Amino acid sequence: MSRTIRIATRKSPLALWQAEYVKAELERHHPGINVELLGMTSKGDKILDAPLAKVGGKGLFVKELEEAMLAGEADIAVHSMKDVPMEFPEGLGLAVICPREQPTDAFVSNTYNSIEELPEGAVVGTSSLRREAQIREKRPDLQIKWLRGNVNTRLRKLDDGEYDAIILASAGLIRLEMPERIRSEISVEFSLPAGGQGAVGIECRTDDHELLELLKPLHDQETAWRVSAERAMNRRLEGGCQVPIACYATLNDDNSELYLRGLVAKPDGTLILRDEERGTPEQAEQLGITLADRLLAAGAKSILDEVYNKADG
Numbered sequence: 001m002s003r004t005i006r007i008a009t010r011k012s013p014l015a016l017w018q019a020e021y022v023k024a025e026l027e028r029h030h031p032g033i034n035v036e037l038l039g040m041t042s043k044g045d046k047i048l049d050a051p052l053a054k055v056g057g058k059g060l061f062v063k064e065l066e067e068a069m070l071a072g073e074a075d076i077a078v079h080s081m082k083d084v085p086m087e088f089p090e091g092l093g094l095a096v097i098c099p100r101e102q103p104t105d106a107f108v109s110n111t112y113n114s115i116e117e118l119p120e121g122a123v124v125g126t127s128s129l130r131r132e133a134q135i136r137e138k139r140p141d142l143q144i145k146w147l148r149g150n151v152n153t154r155l156r157k158l159d160d161g162e163y164d165a166i167i168l169a170s171a172g173l174i175r176l177e178m179p180e181r182i183r184s185e186i187s188v189e190f191s192l193p194a195g196g197q198g199a200v201g202i203e204c205r206t207d208d209h210e211l212l213e214l215l216k217p218l219h220d221q222e223t224a225w226r227v228s229a230e231r232a233m234n235r236r237l238e239g240g241c242q243v244p245i246a247c248y249a250t251l252n253d254d255n256s257e258l259y260l261r262g263l264v265a266k267p268d269g270t271l272i273l274r275d276e277e278r279g280t281p282e283q284a285e286q287l288g289i290t291l292a293d294r295l296l297a298a299g300a301k302s303i304l305d306e307v308y309n310k311a312d313g
């Protein structure tokens, strides 16, 4: 096929890795196809000194990419599924979910091997209320210090000695070919990941049938079921990766059962509501909604209201 596919992408190393990955996969499945990257700078990339929740949240990172697709300047955008907003503009949608990379959070330090090893009062860097709450719950003595910027910036701040340890998504470090930076994987029991963490999705115009056909071989149904349950829970709770919500779904060996765990936390870790649901993969969305409703009934609403009020102020 002689078609050219233009991928709109942010210019951070991780975004570029994801775009290059999709480019390589398209070329592998469709020899002769022409794929180009269109680098863009998003508003979220320009405002680096304020907590994301205060500058408008994760939507900042995708708006420019979506505008380019709607204007016909680009064909697809590649997203980390944990950063993708729940709703898409009219005419755009998620076409494909690619196979999931390691979903865990990683403990990164030049001195210590694990959170358990950190001495009392050690300084831990993260910009995620989800990670902060789960760490504080088990180690209220640690100092959690804000940490933003792309993965390389965060690692540099660690190396400069501003932190004893930082927490990053394992997937990002693996993709950027720095797996040796992962001193230990944090178990999902200790730190439940963000919905969609480690998965990459492709957004495009819903009426571009030729493109949708070309994208099909990149889809991974098992990841799609898992991420669908996680996102359904997030959507019901109106949250994503900037709020203290975590959810993680797994499939059993024969894909007969989907197991979804979720939590909503007070950022200071003094209260964490946890619950879980099991069902078939086909029930993915409903599992997420049911779990979210049970968490809401158990008190998640007041926890989240408090977080949003603080973010607005």
Ligand SMILES: NCc1[nH]cc(CCC(=O)O)c1CC(=O)O
Pocket (backbone or CB within 6 Å): 014, 080, 081, 082, 083, 151, 167, 168, 169, 170, 171, 172, 196, 197, 198, 199, 241
């Ligand atoms: N919040 C930023 C972000 N969005 C996606 C990843 C990489 C991992 C992934 O694809 O889920 C990261 C970095 C991090 O959290 O350390």
